[in-house]
Amino acid sequence: MQYFIDSQDGSLQAAQNCNDKEAFFTVMSTAEFHECKEQLPYYKELLHCLGSIRYCKAEVFKNCIIGTLRLPQKSEQRSPQLSFSFYLTGQSLLFVEDVGDLKLWVDKRISMFQELNSPAHLLLQFMEQMIEDDVLYLSHIESETEKMEENIGSGGSADFFPLLTKHRQKLSELNAYYEQLTDIGELFQSRACSLFADDTGDWEKFTHRAERLQNHVQLLRENMLQLRELYQSKQDARQNKIMGILTIVTTFFLPLTLLTGWYGMNFAYMPELKWRYGYLSVIIVSLVIAIGEIIYFKKKKFF
Structure with missing residues (x-):
């Protein structure tokens, strides 16, 4: 054509x-x-x-x-x-x-x-059209990032990492794209291209615009990195909380387990085995131990 x-x-x-x-x-x-x-x-x-x-x-x-x-x-x-x-x-x-x-x-x-x-002026206008609506697309990615950050506060979603990976790959591609356009713009401003392009001022404006877009992309990439670290820290805190609960449960039942193991040996001359109130006394001792542990954990603010 x-x-x-x-x-x-x-x-x-x-x-x-x-x-x-x-x-x-x-x-x-x-x-x-x-x-x-x-x-x-x-x-x-x-x-x-x-x-x-x-x-x-x-x-x-x-x-x-x-x-x-x-x-x-x-x-x-x-x-x-x-x-x-x-x-x-x-x-x-x-x-x-x-x-x-x-x-x-x-x-x-x-x-x-x-x-x-x-x-050369036509090529310049063509390249300007190539990046005409890129600010809107980068703003869309930024709004998606904000939504992902809000979801982290509510526990995150199952597709967090796949979505984060897609955005990071696209931003990496755009970063290289704007860097390459900047190099082309600087080339057309050089003396080597003076025979083909005399409107170096317009090429300089295009170069600055590509650089601003690249800076925007780099900022979004940094936000993605911080978002991943925030999500990882939330996951680590959640795992630490679960481990803390398991530790409390284990500590709570440790004395009772010792008591059960002690009286489960069934030696012939254990006095409590034939005592009328032996079973009741073990129940009372277990309750006292459990209540004492609960009071201690509450005082230390373990839960």
């Missing part, structure tokens, strides 16, 4: 309205790229990038900038929302992707690309 720049307002327009003008921006598949690859210098580097798109990056060559962009899902899913390579020159921008989601994504947001003056 090809697009061009409207000369009146600098907006991006689809190819069917371009009247055979030279394409300013193109989205194509790998097969389509193979058909025209000989026209592009350093096409082998782009094909190498297409083999495995795992992160966002950009490399500067003599007449072009080649890189990859990987947009993560704004959900718990690990598969990317978009994953493609780009080829930027001073006159055009090329995206290469096979799934077809990129064309739909561009067509849905085509009205957002306004006042374009260069292919």
Whole structure:
């Protein structure tokens, strides 16, 4: 799919309205790229990038900038929302992707690309759209964290650790994502890219925005770590309380167990065995011991 720049307002327009003008921006598949690859210098580097798109990056060559962009899902899913390579020159921008989601994504947001003056500016606006609603998603994760913290106070839930693990994995992915976007933004501010991007101020703003998002993610990751430690301390306190109860119960029955074992030996000359009030006296002694222990435990505030 090809697009061009409207000369009146600098907006991006689809190819069917371009009247055979030279394409300013193109989205194509790998097969389509193979058909025209000989026209592009350093096409082998782009094909190498297409083999495995795992992160966002950009490399500067003599007449072009080649890189990859990987947009993560704004959900718990690990598969990317978009994953493609780009080829930027001073006159055009090329995206290469096979799934077809990129064309739909561009067509849905085509009205957002306004006042374009260069292919690098279009790439900048595209990357700004990639992080447009990320603050809302991070706020959603933050609210989920607050709910998890409230649940800890009420004993926690069975899915606490699975949910915590999902959020930590997503935050780890987003942290690396924003760091990579920051690196790309700093690259376009450097002198090496002056031939392709003259709007370094806009790239600087984008870089600062990506850094703020990364700082937000790092804060959420710290909150997740503190949340795990809080949950673990609550579990430890609960286990200690249970062990304390078991210790009290064991201590309570220890004298009675000794008394039972002592009189369970059944020696022939034990005087209490044939005493008329022997059984009653053992009951009274046991009650006295039990009441004495209860008073002692209460005084020491064991329960």
